[in-house]
Structure formats: structure tokens, C-alpha cells
Amino acid sequence: MPYMGLFLLAIMVLTLIDVIRTDDALVRGLPKVAWVFLVVLIPLVGAIAWVAVGRPAVDDAPRPDPQGGAFPEYDRPGRHVAADPEADRKFLEQVRARAEEQRRKGREQRAAQERAAREQTEPESE
Known part of the structure; x- marks a missing residue:
């Protein structure tokens, strides 16, 4: 009891x-x-x-996207809506640019590693 x-x-x-x-x-x-x-x-x-x-009928009512879908890779349910949409847009542009730069560097490193591996496995012709 x-x-x-x-x-x-x-x-x-x-x-x-x-x-x-x-x-x-x-x-x-x-x-x-x-x-x-x-x-x-x-x-x-x-x-x-x-x-x-x-209680509200729909607890997770969809909130309007201030970016209008400009950054679909960051869209997810429950994402916080920024107080300053312009600052949010600039931040997401920086994140996207940084991610693209990292991908580019990764591709370049893999290509260099593959070239180095090919050069080691190819018989030296003299």
C-alpha cells in the first residue's frame, strides 16, 4: 500500500x-x-x-522549415528550428563545404595510396 x-x-x-x-x-x-x-x-x-x-492532439506537429529544403541532408524530425534562419543557413553552408573538402581530400589520399600500391606491385622494367 x-x-x-x-x-x-x-x-x-x-x-x-x-x-x-x-x-x-x-x-x-x-x-x-x-x-x-x-x-x-x-x-x-x-x-x-x-x-x-x-494534451495537444499531435505532440510532434511538423514545424515549417525556414530553409525551404535547401539542405536536405540535415532534415530530420524534431530538428531545432533556428532563431536566426540566415545564421543557420550560413552555418549549414559551412558544414556542407567542410564535408565536401574532407571528401575531396579523402579521395585524393586513396588515389595516392592506390598509385603507390600499383607502383610497388608492378615489375620494374629496365
Whole structure:
């Protein structure tokens, strides 16, 4: 029976964290403050009501891509949307340029290693 109290406390804390972290505009049913009071005053009923009625319908709503798909290699669900899209675009351009430079150097090194290996295996003609 003492575990029931811990269970209710855990449910209340987890639900309270979820309510607090949810954006005000996405909360359904009641104002956010009312959900907090409901969860604190009646933990189990408040938690069930929050999940059933108050929680946003779609937790991971797609956010608009400020780059418009200009960097598809960096697109992934849940990617943070930059506060300054222009700075983000410049940063991603630098990352892409650095990655391309590293790939180019890697290709050059492999080609040089292959040439060196061929020169060692070819019989010397004199």
C-alpha cells in the first residue's frame, strides 16, 4: 500500500512536467493554469483528464522549415528550428563545404595510396 502513494506522486510529477512544458497555444480544454491546479489537487483524475482532453492532439506537429529544403541532408524530425534562419543557413553552408573538402581530400589520399600500391606491385622494367 505505501507504493500507491509513490505511484500517485510519480504520476502527478510527470503529468505536471508535461503540462508545464506544453506550449500555451497547444493546450486544449482548459487554460494551462487550470490544468496545473487540477493535476496538483486531484493527481490521478487530473493526469487521466490531461492525457484524454488537455494534451495537444499531435505532440510532434511538423514545424515549417525556414530553409525551404535547401539542405536536405540535415532534415530530420524534431530538428531545432533556428532563431536566426540566415545564421543557420550560413552555418549549414559551412558544414556542407567542410564535408565536401574532407571528401575531396579523402579521395585524393586513396588515389595516392592506390598509385603507390600499383607502383610497388608492378615489375620494374629496365
